[in-house]
């Protein structure tokens with residue numbers, strides 16, 4: 001976390017009532033292989049509080065109906081609930097208008113939507129799309145497809161050995177040919193928080209549009225799209241305590257309005273004849289077909305849950321926890337942390353001498369500890385650090401110091417098995 | 420710990436640390452790459468065939484302990500075997516790691532392969548154990564010199 005805490009570490013850990021928070025997440029009391037679950041795979045997906053589970057259940061029990069089309073009681077109720085979520089999202093990221101909030105399936109679909117509508121229109125042969133060396137595959141492949149189709153070029157901003165973007169190189173790459181910059185706010189493989197505000201300003205000086213992949217930032221940082229001044233911001237509900245299958249594409253109104261539609265179908269039209277179709281207004285122009293209503297409403301409950309938390313306390317707590325985990329894990333003989341940026345959130349990627357991450361994952365699983373192993377959908381990051389894979393522990397607000405100690409003991413067990 | 424010990428048996432740890440036949444084979448008749456995109460395990464298997472026999476088999480590459488030990492054990496077992504014998508061993512090994520090997524009087528019949536009997540308790544690791552074997556099989560089946568498999 002980037003916020004500097006004025007409070008002493010131990011006080012922060014005490015002030016934040018993590019035991020109470022944990023009670024909100026029923027899955028956390030599970031036993032795995034006979035041991036209490038330690039869930040440290042939050043960058044893959046977060047767990048869901050009971051209120052989110054209830055909201056989905058309640059929707060199917062007493063509200064289920066299609067939206068935007070019926071005059072009957074249930075349809076109006078479902079429509080209202082669903083549209084309320086849009087307002088919650090707008091407030092959550094401080095967008096100017098609900099018309100700037102497009103619902104999608106997730107981060108991946110959000111990026112693909114922009115690449116195949118804005119991108120298709122704005123990018124021509126010889127143009128360049130700029131991404132960083134730490135992107136998730138979902139912020140690489142859609143641009144590759146686009147560049148191939150258009151005869152454009154994908155350029156990559158290099159990162160240093162700590163896993164930080166090299167800003168000088170970024171400035172050199174930003175040029176007259178650059179049409180769009182697409183960057184992770186926080187890296188899922190390294191945990192780096194990128195200086196996106198500065199990078200957005202630099203791009204705008206050259207008149208270049210910027211998309212921010214906020215999948216890993218949204219659960220940990222305070223995101224204000226107007227303060228950042230990004231042109232697009234995308235994220236997934238499931239990484240921020242909401243359900244899978246729902247995501248958000250934020251875009252500035254004028255840019256969205258000028259974009260061609262994405263998919264064609266119901267809901268995205270005003271009128272259809274065989275000769276001509278008039279597209280609907282924002283945000284519906286980009287939301288063809290019946291959306292994921294139930295999970296959208298579940299996402300609304302997640303946003304309510306977040307809204308009642310003391311976000312400052314959460315940030316400080318997560319920051320302390322990450323520092324503690326970094327200290328403990330890096331203190332183990334033979335462990336090397338990959339991604340040591342000054343500004344980090346949530347993620348500790350590591351390798352262990354002589355043991356493949358896959359074996360670490362299996363042994364930790366036997367201890368009831370869930371981490372991710374592999375390339376984390378960021379193979380170029382693995383190539384950059386010349387490793388096949390890493391083991392990754394990623395933290396959320398419900399994790400505890402005691403769980404970090406269980407992780408450390410688990411890693412000791414791995415060492416025991418292999419030596 | 421006992422579950423873990425049944426997966427990470429001594430033979431596996433030993434072959435992981437000191438893999439046998441771990442080298443590129445010059446003048447190989449078949450060079451086949453095996454890759455598991457999920458975890459990044461990546462091996463190349465080199466075969467030298469004489470008539471119907473595997474005269475020489477080596478491998479290189481890298482991955483987890485299970486996949487590496489499996490490749491190593493496989494290479495030491497298959498040297499000198501006929502194609503038919505190798506394919507039969509493939510079937511046996513496959514059944515073993517998915518927990519469907521029945522009608523054995525004792526694990527002794529399996530020799531070193533028995534070290535992989537614990538894999539069936541770890542469904543996520545079956546692919547690791549099988550990678551080298553699948554790669555070898557496609558090497559035998561193909562008449563091309565270089566094959567790639569996933």
Ligand SMILES: Cc1ncc(COP(=O)(O)O)c(C=O)c1O
Pocket residue numbers: 043044105106107108109136138139184186187188213215216236377
């Ligand atoms: C940085 C980043 N971008 C994009 C994604 C893709 O998100 P989703 O799979 O929810 O579309 C992820 C999730 O793994 C991510 O961590």
